[in-house]
Amino acid sequence: MADAKKPEEKGWLDQAADAAVSATGKVVRAADNARTSVGNAVTGGNNVSATDKAIADAKRYGLTQPGQAEKFVEQATLMGNINELLENPKIKSLSQDKKDLIGKAVVQKWQENPTLLKNFNSDLGKDTSLSAKIADLAAKNPSAVAGVVKGYNGGNAAELVTSASVAPTAKPQVSAAKAPSETAAPVAATSQTSAAPVVKASAQPRSTAPTSSAPASIPAAVAAAPVAAPLPAQAVGQPARGASTNPSLEAFKSLANADDQTIKDAMSGPMIAGIADGMADEAVNKFGVSSNLAEAFASRISENPGLRSKVVENFKNNPQFVRELAKSMKSNEPLPEGVREIAKKTMVGVMENPEKLADDKYVKNLTSQMQMGSTFSTGMGFMKNMFGIDLGGKMSGIMGGFEQFFKKIMHFVDQFTGGNFISMRNSGMSLSKSLGAAWDQAGSYENVAANGIKYLKPLSATADGKFYKTEQVKQADGSVINREVANTVTVKSLSGQDLKIVPATGLQAVRDPRTGNVSFIAIKEGGVEKDGKLKGASETMQVTLSREEFAKYNQQVASLNGGRGMEVADRVPMNVAEVDRRSGVVSPPREYVYGNEGRNAAPQPTLVADANKPPPVQDPSMGMAAGG
């Protein structure tokens, strides 16, 4: 890395790293984490993304037309085999000038032939030994590698590398017919450095260097340069995970609608390490998972090449899972409280045992659940995906004629959360209570929203009757721009989170008689047009406030609505009479309390059959084997 070089030999990256070292005393080496990404994210405290660095390098190599460098970087990001090659230590240890040499050659070739990266990525996939050969060649004779680029015409990478490897190192022209592997060029070109390290508050500062992606900037990134110092905003003591710059994650999110082949091509060790980093961020920020656990998970993925390669293979074999995961990571919808807890459990399970991501069966199971969640997303709210994230989008656009079917089912289930019931079970666990709790937590209001959204009437939060106001916002460069901002009121949710909502009336609020908490349908900030018209059901959400907080909010609504606040109705309790399965004796009806109290109910004999037990005595009243 930068250590042994003389000052005049150091590239801009190394110089930046040194500055960071002296500034903070802490440097995280992206290369040690086996992550590579284009560019170097942080120099002396400037928050520059790795992608931006890669683009800058690409421009330096000759992609000066508007959008050219961005396009190159975007393409390279999804070339999994190329990014794997860049992980090779021999590539990463190339000196700056050698990387420049190869990088320029690649970029120039790419300008002539935009399919260069794709073809080369494909060649690498077909011949698994090619990657190592290219790395060897680059280490011995990078100038030959640069020369080979011109000879590459797609599909002949193996021949070129072989002939270049036997040719005298100093004279690439020796084998005129077989130019040195052009593959080396893209390889070199795609060398990357780790991007912005994110120093966490945990014991070991760790770079969240995005993996892979921006290929172009060979020189810049590749490994050699130590990652610079932590961003000022992420100094130790502040929340460990913030908005990390993670080009691999951004590239991954773009796979939400990609076809199977694109996904397979994009999967690579660096990409997986980047995804793991993104998942760790989501776990901490969205689900409240312990940052130590999240950090350990991300480290295990990034520092264990064997596990990483297994995960790569598994993701290649399960492109649908990759799509669902990418969709879920793209969503920024706020999570209902109870759903967050349910999803957190799964997240913690994966983080404690990252090998699950390499398990085909587990991933397939997750996929079906995530798909089920997307089927019941927005407008239904009953089952979220396994990460509890609302995948967004109107169901009618996805499921077409099934929407009415599911609405009917949801309405049906909604009935089971209030009223009089008779129940019989074969164990101590009350499944109906758990269902009621899950339904309640997932927002059964959705069913109401789907049918009654037309009654929701937004109110202007200001005396002038306007729904938007103009605010002056100062930009980072000091300029001031005008921005339209929705007029909202701020309420504090049960979790203490401040929520900005557009006040509305027209739909009933529901009070839980046990706690006094009140749930109602609110309109998200920005969910109305300028004239006050609601944009759609997807702009609404369920909000639950404490008794006092709701009283304050309802007063505001009343003051904006001519003295009339929201109507509040008590939730209909679920009264259940339980029938003993053996004797048929009915216990008096009692009100179900939502939660997991079903598990604490009076124990009943567990009647699940055991294969080793003698068969049950036939119950003559049933006419057939009683079973169970």
Added chain:
Amino acid sequence: MIDEDDDINVFEKKQAEGIEVIDKKYVIAPDAPVLPTLASQCECELLVKEDGSTMVLYTKPLIEEIEWVDYDIDLSMLTFVTWSGKVMGLGMKIHRPFRRYLRLGKEVVFVHMENGETPKSLYPAKMVIRNIGI
């Protein structure tokens, strides 16, 4: 007049003929169109609302999806029929208190509760009610 030929000792006859006496233990043949009852496979619950809306909750994925449900009031049995024609009993007697409400139902919704906590899937199946009066 009783035909004494009818009073045969089946077990003696079978032994004499060299036929192996079948073990009395109840075993479902692998290719039988009868599946183990739901209550013998996992924790399950039958929930009926007073208007007849019915739900069956269970904690283990079913071997096959249920196509329709047969409620036999006379035999106090609830039988599920899968899409391939296999039958699976609930495994619990439908006691008399259920009769008043369950006979009003037209369909049963099956809800798979993973680990008993998280609803994972749900779908409806039509219900046929049989009441001959025997």
